[in-house]
Amino acid sequence: MDNVASLQKRNKVRFNKTVEMILIHMVPLLAFFTGATWFDWSVAIFLYFSRMFFVTGFYHRYFSHRTFKTSRWFQFVMAFLAMTSMQKGVLWWGAHHRVHHRTSDTPEDPHSMKLYGFWYSHIGWILGPDYKETDYDGISDFSKYPELVWLNKYYVVPPLFLMAVLMVLGGIVNGGSILATFAVPGGLSTLFIGFFLSTVVLYHGTFSINSIMHKLGKKRYESGDESKNSVILALVTLGEGWHNNHHYYESSTRQGFFWWEIDITYYLLKMMSWVGLVWDIQEVPKHIKYSKNKQDAHRLKKEYEELRKSA
DSSP: OOHHHHHHHHTOOOHHHHHHHHHHHHGGGGHHHHOOOHHHHHHHHHHHHHHHHHIIIIIIIIIITOOSEEOHHHHHHHHHHHHTTOSOOHHHHHHHHHHHHHSTTSTTOTTOHHHHHHHIIIIIHHHSSTTOSOOGGGGHHHHTOHHHHHHHHTTTHHHHHHHHHHHHHHHHHHHSSGGGTTSTTTHHHIIIIIIIIHHHHHHHHHHHHHTGGGTSSBOOSOOSSOOOBOHHHHHHTTSTTBHHHHHHOTTOSOSSOSTTSOOHHHHHHHHHHHTTSEEOOOOOOHHHHTOSSHHHHHHHHHHHHHHHHHO
């Protein structure tokens, strides 16, 4: 498929999906009628960062790249929590991200900023018809688990569960009683600000890696695509802003390759490994870290191996 034909196909969007996305962005505005409390804003901040970790740590570094290991029960729990982000199913997310890495910045890339522009790479690809279905064969290592297949199919369950919990908590904290769940103010303000506002901000924080990180920032490695590094987006996304590092060597749990590259997701996963929740965390090999391209990495690997033999 040539670039022109591919671009024309990518310009299509699904009307119902577009309306749904617009409504999700508008829901927080209802807080003008309900007001918002300190509890609602605290919930919004907490849910942004906690769900960003579930997305980056598990949707991305575990289900997409398998950069560490965990138990079957814990992978289900983390998949459920990540899916409260309303970014569709865990298998859908992981399968499409694997395609992105195989085809980065080519016409087959689901969201190439270079070829399809900011709007499409940021959110348009989700609204279109091309990537609606889950490629179960592309993520067969996880689609063999029936509980993950079920969760992926009924991807609305986790966010609906979280909405219900937040409304009850909001009713108790803001309204003084569980009976205030649907009161104004009460559970509704917690729903509008705590859940929907944090979800919208989380959307754009996550989506910025697909769009902005292939345009703005600095390039350390010759990764074969337009991926860049940005300390600002690394802070916003808990470490995903070291995108050029990641595209150069995707097998590492750590995406901030050097000590000064802040990678909060990696730190949290490392702490989880201390208590046995995850294990076999993959670090960055020295020959990868200090190289510039694959040929350079191969040369450095041979040099380091020779040095070890002669030591």
